[in-house]
Amino acid sequence: MRPPNGRSRPTILELLYRQDWYEPLLTIAEVIASSVDAVVRHWSEGYRTFFGEDAFFTPEVFDVWHRNEVLGLSKAILRGDPESLWSWMRDWARQLFDAGVPYDEIIFSIHLFEEACCAACNGRELAPTVKADALRHLDRLSHVRIMLLTQAYHSEAYGEGPTALVGTLAKLQQHAMGRDRFCGIIGKSMVMQTIFEQLSMVARSRTTVLLQGESGTGKELAARAIHRLSGDVEDRFVPINCAALPPELMESELFGHVRGAFSGANSDRMGLFEAADNGTLYLDEITELSSAAQAKLLRVLQEQAVRPVGALKERPISVRVIASSNESPARLRSGAGLRRDLYYRLQGFVVTLPPLRERSGDLPLLLDHFLVQANKEGLGTVKQGWTPAALDRLEAHDWPGNIRELQMMVRRLCMQSSTPHISVADLPEELQQPPSPVQPQERGANTPLDLKDLERLAIVRALGAARGNKSQASKLLGISRRQLYVKLERYEIQL
Numbered sequence: 001m002r003p004p005n006g007r008s009r010p011t012i013l014e015l016l017y018r019q020d021w022y023e024p025l026l027t028i029a030e031v032i033a034s035s036v037d038a039v040v041r042h043w044s045e046g047y048r049t050f051f052g053e054d055a056f057f058t059p060e061v062f063d064v065w066h067r068n069e070v071l072g073l074s075k076a077i078l079r080g081d082p083e084s085l086w087s088w089m090r091d092w093a094r095q096l097f098d099a100g101v102p103y104d105e106i107i108f109s110i111h112l113f114e115e116a117c118c119a120a121c122n123g124r125e126l127a128p129t130v131k132a133d134a135l136r137h138l139d140r141l142s143h144v145r146i147m148l149l150t151q152a153y154h155s156e157a158y159g160e161g162p163t164a165l166v167g168t169l170a171k172l173q174q175h176a177m178g179r180d181r182f183c184g185i186i187g188k189s190m191v192m193q194t195i196f197e198q199l200s201m202v203a204r205s206r207t208t209v210l211l212q213g214e215s216g217t218g219k220e221l222a223a224r225a226i227h228r229l230s231g232d233v234e235d236r237f238v239p240i241n242c243a244a245l246p247p248e249l250m251e252s253e254l255f256g257h258v259r260g261a262f263s264g265a266n267s268d269r270m271g272l273f274e275a276a277d278n279g280t281l282y283l284d285e286i287t288e289l290s291s292a293a294q295a296k297l298l299r300v301l302q303e304q305a306v307r308p309v310g311a312l313k314e315r316p317i318s319v320r321v322i323a324s325s326n327e328s329p330a331r332l333r334s335g336a337g338l339r340r341d342l343y344y345r346l347q348g349f350v351v352t353l354p355p356l357r358e359r360s361g362d363l364p365l366l367l368d369h370f371l372v373q374a375n376k377e378g379l380g381t382v383k384q385g386w387t388p389a390a391l392d393r394l395e396a397h398d399w400p401g402n403i404r405e406l407q408m409m410v411r412r413l414c415m416q417s418s419t420p421h422i423s424v425a426d427l428p429e430e431l432q433q434p435p436s437p438v439q440p441q442e443r444g445a446n447t448p449l450d451l452k453d454l455e456r457l458a459i460v461r462a463l464g465a466a467r468g469n470k471s472q473a474s475k476l477l478g479i480s481r482r483q484l485y486v487k488l489e490r491y492e493i494q495l
Contacts, residue, residue: 027134029077035120040067042116093149100375114142183224189359202349203229210346211324213353216404219324227280236279243288250293252309261310273306277317286323287337294339301345356399370407374414384420388490393431456491
């Protein structure tokens with residue numbers, strides 16, 4: 001049999017319906033069908049625990065939506081027809097895609113569903129061998145569902161011209177887990193994997209941390225990730241933008257004051273250090289602190305005690321201090337806005353967050369993440385993705401504002417564009433012009449090769465040799481005709 005779309009059904013689906021596999025599958029379907037409430041409740045609890053505030057579904061919508069999924073899956077299995085299961089999975093993927101459900105939630109939710117089904121099976125009086133077979137085949141069913149939903153969702157998202165929404169399944173699961181552990185920081189590049197390792201490492205101690213990086217690189221998210229990974233109380237993360245502190249109130253805000261310390265001090269007031277006791281104080285743009293405040297901060301770090309303005313005695317505290325600056329380490333060492341003794345004290349652990357232009361491979365992931373966010377917030381019409389040519393323009397941009405600039409641009413495009421896929425015409429004017437490629441004959445011995453330029457040149461030459469015949473050109477290039485059409489659009493090659 002072949003699915004209605006004409007594609008060959010994966011052979012793994014047929015394996016599920018072999019007699020020795022189908023019997024345990026029937027047991028699973030019967031347990032699910034008779035325990036819908038328990039399965040959905042257990043599934044919902046796991047979903048809320050894992051995704052928290054980032055979850056796509058509210059509890060009420062989750063229960064309604066996934067009750068239909070549980071019933072639909074069990075019915076499809078009980079029909080005993082591989083075609084029915086494939087058809088149901090394809091239709092379900094279309095509904096998920098149309099609703100804008102993030103792909104990482106879809107994949108990880110399948111594993112949460114498997115846990116809920118395991119709990120239901122364990123609560124039933126089944127023979128040990130029957131239960132063992134059922135649980136083993138439940139795991140196989142999950143893998144098949146992931147494979148088929150991936151294929152169906154990918155087809156819905158990109159039709160005949162896929163550009164890979166978020167990469168492989170392993171990377172998707174890593175992204176889903178990493179997003180939660182690292183407070184929304186997203187990245188699969190090698191440089192970001194190093195950052196994740198550094199954040200995890202420093203979280204295991206109470207040492208001071210200095211975060212350095214350009215504006216918009218995610219320094220506060222990194223500070224929050226360290227706090228979360230350390231296991232400290234969630235509400236004891238106290239962020240403060242030092243540039244926003246009035247000079248005359250800077251010390252009072254940080255260290256507190258006692259009644260009568262100055263005009264207007266009508267009562268004792270706790271400072272930010274005491275508010276962050278047993279937690280983390282994040283000092284953003286620390287170079288904006290006055291010299292006097294920096295000197296007092298140095299003593300607090302050394303003594304782990306604060307003396308409110310006007311007080312005679314110090315008060316002991318236990319606070320992890322994380323500071324950040326846009327300045328480079330070299331400028332900080334030279335005393336650019338920061339006392340040298342304080343700089344060396346803050347050097348307990350230094351994390352340098354890379355600018356977006358140095359995070360090779362992360363841009364498509366971030367674009368899709370912010371696109372999903374915009375869809376969830378209802379910014380304009382639902383967007384399905386980016387055209388290949390638009391992605392090329394965005395990857396050529398150097399993003400001086402880094403992640404913040406990217407996020408704001410995506411939100412703006414979602415509100416302005418009326419088409420499902422954001423194209424070059426939707427981009428800001430400065431991004432619409434293609435970068436000027438260095439022609440092959442202009443390259444010197446020390447000029448690095450640009451593979452995109454070479455591929456474009458090869459396509460143009462193949463089309464010329466084939467006199468514009470795309471079928472012949474694709475054969476000369478050793479690619480399919482569909483792949484050729486994708487590349488023609490990506491490189492905007494006009495015939």
